[in-house]
Amino acid sequence: MKYKEIISEIKSVRLYKKDQVAPDLFKELQEYFEGGKRLFDDIEVELIRKDRDEVYEQLKDSAGYNKRMIEAPHYLIFLSEEKEHYIENAGYRVQDLMLKAWSLGIASCWISFDDGEDVKKKLNIVSDKKLVALIALGYENPQSKVLYEKGKYNTSSNVKVIEDNTSERLGIRDLVFIKEWGEKADPDELVNYGLLEGFFYGILAPSYMNRQPWRFIVDQGTVVLTLKKDIYVTEYEEKIDTAVIMLYFDAIMESTLTDISWKFGKPEKDYKVPDDYKIVAYCVV
Numbered sequence: 084m085k086y087k088e089i090i091s092e093i094k095s096v097r098l099y100k101k102d103q104v105a106p107d108l109f110k111e112l113q114e115y116f117e118g119g120k121r122l123f124d125d126i127e128v129e130l131i132r133k134d135r136d137e138v139y140e141q142l143k144d145s146a147g148y149n150k151r152m153i154e155a156p157h158y159l160i161f162l163s164e165e166k167e168h169y170i171e172n173a174g175y176r177v178q179d180l181m182l183k184a185w186s187l188g189i190a191s192c193w194i195s196f197d198d199g200e201d202v203k204k205k206l207n208i209v210s211d212k213k214l215v216a217l218i219a220l221g222y223e224n225p226q227s228k229v230l231y232e233k234g235k236y237n238t239s240s241n242v243k244v245i246e247d248n249t250s251e252r253l254g255i256r257d258l259v260f261i262k263e264w265g266e267k268a269d270p271d272e273l274v275n276y277g278l279l280e281g282f283f284y285g286i287l288a289p290s291y292m293n294r295q296p297w298r299f300i301v302d303q304g305t306v307v308l309t310l311k312k313d314i315y316v317t318e319y320e321e322k323i324d325t326a327v328i329m330l331y332f333d334a335i336m337e338s339t340l341t342d343i344s345w346k347f348g349k350p351e352k353d354y355k356v357p358d359d360y361k362i363v364a365y366c367v368v
């Protein structure tokens with residue numbers, strides 16, 4: 084997949100045409116999902132496709148930001164075995180599938196939910212596996228606009244519509260520190276470490292409420308990934324945000340022929356990360 088190209092273009096789509104996605108494209112997506120990138124080989128993840136009439140009304144008052152369900156011709160529902168890091172593993176695979184879909188001209192959007200078991204019940208899904216992702220899927224309606232919600236408990240009057248249809252992003256200097264917390268990275272230095280492209284595309288990653296909760300510390304050959312703690316964000320959302328940035332970084336580093344492998348947890352060194360952030364993973368480049 085041409086990751087750089089797709090990552091530069093992809094955006095969340097919340098307004099869809101009624102047109103159906105052809106069965107052969109679904110087959111291609113399913114095959115990609117089965118053979119695609121993943122964090123762990125031994126966690127089984129199941130992909131179920133459902134159409135509008137099986138999902139939209141059923142979840143209208145229970146899924147999406149502020150319970151605003153996204154109407155789409157199709158939905159992809161992902162169920163996973165419950166094992167260590169199963170949410171991150173699913174987030175990684177689902178985001179990779181969303182990139183693949185975009186490469187085939189198909190748009191998508193994550194849909195948040197509070198209670199996975201309740202969603203399964205409403206969709207008549209009987210399974211021991213956990214609901215790990217719900218995705219709207221279809222062709223973008225050109226009138227689609229970016230809706231950016233400022234906080235979980237806001238009312239609809241606080242929804243900001245982004246006119247140029249591109250959601251905002253922080254810069255590399257805001258997200259990347261060199262050696263210690265707060266020491267803003269100089270992009271030239273990141274070039275020397277062979278990391279600039281990883282961050283250049285990494286900052287485009289989607290995140291829950293567009294929080295962009297990631298901060299990185301680059302310490303010689305180690306990249307430490309930290310995540311902002313926010314009281315309105317659930318553990319599930321934090322884990323998906325973690326997984327998505329891991330995927331973006333991996334995919335771009337791979338395309339520059341650098342192999343990296345993320346490890347969950349903290350490196351030995353104390354990076355003096357402030358209380359409102361936590362170290363979630365690190366990799367050696």
Ligand SMILES: Cc1cc2nc3c(=O)[nH]c(=O)nc-3n(C[C@H](O)[C@H](O)[C@H](O)COP(=O)(O)O)c2cc1C
Nearest residue numbers: 094095147148193194195250289290291292293323
């Ligand atoms: C875990 C997660 C949950 C999300 N839930 C929703 C949602 O319920 N409704 C919605 O409109 N967008 C949702 N989004 C999409 C984000 O708001 C979007 O990715 C972010 O604002 C950046 O915009 P972009 O994807 O267009 O670049 C979610 C994204 C993630 C990663």
